[in-house]
Amino acid sequence: MRIVKKVAAIAVSLAALTSLSGCVSLFGLFGSKTPHECMTRVMYFESNRSSPDGMLAVGTVVMNRVNSHQFPSDVCGVVGQKNQFADGVLSRQMTEQRSLNLAAQMATRVLRGERHPGVQDAMYFHTAGLSFPYRNMHYVLVAGGNAFYARR
Template sequence: MTLKTAIKTTVKTAAVGAFLGAFSVPLVAQADVTLSTSNDPNFVLGAQVTELLTHERESLRALETDTVAQMLASFKPVPKPQPPVKVDYTRDFLADVSAASGGENWECLTQALYFEARGESVKGQFAVAEVILNRVSSPKFPNSVCAVVTQGTGKKFRCQFTYTCDGRAEVITEKAAWRRLGKIARLMMDGAPRRLTEGATHYHTKAVNPRWARAFPRTASIGVHYFYRMPRA
């Protein structure tokens, strides 16, 4: 080989080596990147999450303002539990209670207390209110105060509360008593504790001795009334 030929061969070899060397690193790097992304589950999951969030964002943008407001209004906050209603069975306590009012059931309860127990002590009046509300809570009786109070009305002396079927007109003449009993009715309907009669659903004055009282457990004696609970099966 001549010197000239050897020089040409060396230059050609160097040139080829330089050309391959210039592309070897990027090709390897490109192969590494392709391999890592196609086999990395985090990369694939991230792409899916991004696509999902983009879709949700576009959907929310498409909603009208009124629709969003309606959706937000449908989520009502959970009401905070109310503190228990505290009562004291005295006239002084009732004197400090604000004037009461209410709907039909409040009026029915106030009327029942007026005609059934306005001559009783305050404690006795609360006890009669307990009986009426205990009946409302029982599946054996109607489920509203007015329905409980008027049960059997129309059949003389065969109703549940005598004043509703004794043939006499119900006339409110003692306004102060009505206002006081209205407060009791309101307190009881608002959740005052029923702790006086131990779940009683019946009562009668001590001046009488009804036959059913022999079979019913007596739970309390308050003022001029005895109180009873229905026999349990």
């Protein structure tokens, strides 16, 4: 009986920890999201919903971050970081079916290794047309309504 209680306590602790980052929990339990769902969601909410080019660029930034020691090492951890992507990116409802289908297709391509060549090593983007006074923003691409840049 004590072992069952300890296992249950560990499961609850794991659920709480993984829900904070939006990561996949042990064996997909507790309603957590898969890397594909997290990638689909960030592409859907962060790019022009009809732009495969913009979605691919957003996905490339996410994967650049996954591969950097400065960010979490998994897709859902990167997408779930506070103040990095659109509010509610992991929880809001996706209502445009055509855009959702396109985002899911593009997420599959990115998770299989495809990258936007124009993004290069950029790990940041903001809405195209905005300007900031910082001199360390090296712009590499505008796609899907976003301007992509690396910090130098």
